[in-house]
Amino acid sequence: MDLYFSPLACSLATRIAFYEAGADARYIEVDTKSKRLRDGSDFYPVNPLGQVPVLRTDEGWLLTENTAILPYVADAFPDANLAPQSGTHARAKFHQWLGFVSTELHKALFVPLLDPRAPADVHAYTRENVEPRLAALDRHLEGRAFLLDEFTVADAYLVTVLNWARYAGVDLAPWPSVDAYYARIVQRPQVARALKEEITLFKEDQARRQARA
Ligand SMILES: N[C@@H](CCC(=O)N[C@@H](CS)C(=O)NCC(=O)O)C(=O)O
Structure with a gap:
């Protein structure tokens, strides 16, 4: 699965979910201000609202909204017990x-x-x-x-x-x-790991912005 994310944004929750599940995912960084990916491509075709998180599932469909993505990831990895599965x-x-x-x-x-x-x-x-x-x-x-x-x-x-x-x-x-x-x-x-990685990415992002300003 692919996770479109921005450092320390709400998409961090899905990264934590993947790490807790021990699941592989591809993390695609989005600049939510310019609405561009790191390679310069336009993010609006992925999400017309220009917001993260967006999940591209293994079947290739796109899912937005934390309240949909998080239960989807929990259901995709039931052994990780990241949501009540019944009841x-x-x-x-x-x-x-x-x-x-x-x-x-x-x-x-x-x-x-x-x-x-x-x-x-x-x-x-x-x-x-x-x-x-x-x-x-x-x-x-x-x-x-x-x-x-x-x-x-x-x-x-x-x-x-x-x-x-x-x-x-x-x-x-x-x-x-x-x-x-x-x-x-x-x-x-796994929370500490996700936070540490995204704090580093956040600082790198800030440094790039300052260099451009
Ligand atoms: N309704 C969406 C909102 C997601 C959202 O607010 N994302 C923020 C980051 S935490 C964002 O991308 N903001 C950029 C913008 O709104 O332009 C959800 O709950 O998933």
């Missing part, structure tokens, strides 16, 4: 948390907080929404190691999103269970 309740809870991370954290909080083009009142409004969402997450994570009973791709997505907190000026300390969860999950060997 209406367990599957529903899995999708509940994927939806929460995607809509309540990723899109509702971090996209506006990280976007320098967002007006100051949008930033102020968004900051008001940080507390109730992280407080709800904190209550859920109290006494738990993962979002569900075991590590799933929902955790891969959550750690990816929480990793943006420092860049968004959000201190996780007021939510001790969230803070401890993040500190713990980044130490998982």
Whole structure:
């Protein structure tokens, strides 16, 4: 499979999923600002929205949306146990948390907080929404190691999103269970490996931008 990704973007969750599964994949870097791949080719034919992640499956079809890609990867490697494979309740809870991370954290909080083009009142409004969402997450994570009973791709997505907190000026300390969860999950060997590699790629990308400026 091919993963179109951008360093430290939400596509990191799928890289973590592949690493946790011990699966081979091809990683194709996208500059989401210029909408070009590293070889200069146009990314819009791959995703008309110009967003990562995009997964090209082994059959050659393209899949977008974290909430579709992550369960797809989990289902493709069932031995890795990255999603509940049966049980209406367990599957529903899995999708509940994927939806929460995607809509309540990723899109509702971090996209506006990280976007320098967002007006100051949008930033102020968004900051008001940080507390109730992280407080709800904190209550859920109290006494738990993962979002569900075991590590799933929902955790891969959550750690990816929480990793943006420092860049968004959000201190996780007021939510001790969230803070401890993040500190713990980044130490998982495959999460640490994925993060380390993408931090290097992110820095290289920044250096290229500065050299062009
Ligand atoms: N709805 C998509 C959104 C993905 C998304 O927000 N990707 C960001 C990176 S985290 C992106 O590519 N941003 C560039 C842009 O929107 O132009 C999903 O959940 O997968």
